[in-house]
Amino acid sequence: MSKMLKADLSLLFVAMGWGFSYYFVDLVMEDLGVYGQNVYRFFIAFVLALLLGRGRIQPLKGELLKTSIILGSILSCVYIGSTLAVRYTTMSNAAFLASLMVVLTPVFSFLYYKKMPPKRTIFCILLSFVGIAFLTLGEDFKIQAENFRGDMAAIACAIAYANHLLYTERAIQKETIDPFSLSVYQFLVVGFINLILMLIFEKPSVPTTPLSWFAILFLSVFCTGMAFILQTLAQRHTVASHVGVIFSLEPVFASIVAFFLAGEVLLPRAYLGAFLMLMSVVLMEVPIKRKSLE
DSSP states (O other): OOHHHHHHHHHHHHHHHHHHHHHHHHHHHHHHHHHHHHHHHHHHHHHHHHHHTTTTOOOSOHHHHHHHHHHHHHHHHHHHHHHHHHHHSOHHHHHHHHTTHHHHHHHHHHHHHOOOOOHHHHHHHHHHHHHHHHHHBOTTSOBOHHHHHHHHHHHHHHHHHHHHHHHHHHHTTSTTOOHHHHHHHHHHHHHHHHHHHHHHHSOOOOOOSHHHHHHHHHHHIIIIIHHHHHHHHHTTTSOHHHHHHHHTTHHHHHHHHHHHHHOOOOOHHHHHHHHHHHHHHHHHHSOOOOGGGO
């Protein structure tokens, strides 16, 4: 089995875990709030990563310190956005809108590296926006006020995550940066940022039920600690486009979980919108020989 295939299978595991994460985030929302659950989630993930990487973690200084603070700050925006999205919109909306990061990644790549995206990418971006309209607008094609804040938070999450993917890809190519150490210190930065926000905007609390404890531990261990370590390590043996197409499965897993565990049902047109968004992602990433789409 090639290193790229192993990396891609690891990313598939990550996508599946994140698909379940929306349900567990919703479970602990009442107990811990938006910032509070991220505090638990990332500090527990940090401790887990320290134990797993004992003896191999680089000292936090120099280039590693700078990169950890930058990536940790961007990652905070990702998780604050996704958590707010779960709170203020449906789990399916949150997952599919967050998956826009796959479409946005080449857009920001163009802004950073001045390389014009192919026509197929432009077509996929337009297709994804049609999907967003079907997914988020009401029956009369007006903005659904009850979901608006959550939908916007999910889109902000996608913007932040696209930047996080590109910055990570560039950072881990440096010989002075150890991918594992970078993952560990990111968790610490995200934990502290959310701790500050929790102390300002929320009342500190603890999980009150065994189910809440299970949910926060699942989020910490599988959806954060292991997930981001696997992602960062895998990105050394695969490319950002592979990451994108594999992560496009995240909202599919999330919508299945939302249907079976939370009883969440969307309008038929919303499912069409979700399908169009998913197709835009797959069409953009899967190689197609037809020159007219390239």
